[in-house]
Amino acid sequence: MSCPLCESLSATRYSEDKFRQYLLCGNCTLVYVPRDSILPFREEADRYEAHQNDDGEPDYVAYLTRIVDGIRPRLPKPKFLFSKPLRGLDFGCGKTTLLEKLFSAHDVEVDSYELYFHPNESVWNRKYDFIVLSEVIEHLSDPRGVMLRLSKVLKGSGKFFIKTKPYPADPAVFDQWFYKRDMTHVQFFNHESLSQLAKLLKMAGPHKLGDDIFEFY
């Protein structure tokens, strides 16, 4: 079993609960669930159906508004006064396209992509000024492949904004950590593994913003 981020074969057991094992990559320090124990596609889709947020919920609107407000000051600056609006991609948007709507109020055009609910494959033919993955990267069964594919649709001056909760350094705290109980979360990052991700993408970062948002530029 190789690390789904750096492909290293070196791993040690980090934690275990009644559902799954968690391995610690000896190279990039990613904590990941062995791929033979992750949910099959259909079952995962059903879980998303049950848990996804609704854009009518005020808490969800407030949550996404905070993310938009955190990202906006860090967006690439338009080169000229009359440049086209910035174009972003909300990758793994979930059931709704609410982030897209919130950005459009600031003249930022955002496309929404989501494997289960918005499989808009035209995004792969575009070029983006920025790409947001909000609570998405911990779900990807192939984070390395997906991030490399996404980096091809990011402009040279573009940025990634990745929101994910870093895992606790102490395995005893990890054992009790709510974030790993979500069976659709299949890997967990810390500063070191996010730095390795930056290297993989040939980008600088991670630069930590508030609310567990990490900028790569």
Ligand SMILES: [Zn+2]
């Ligand atoms: Zn690794």
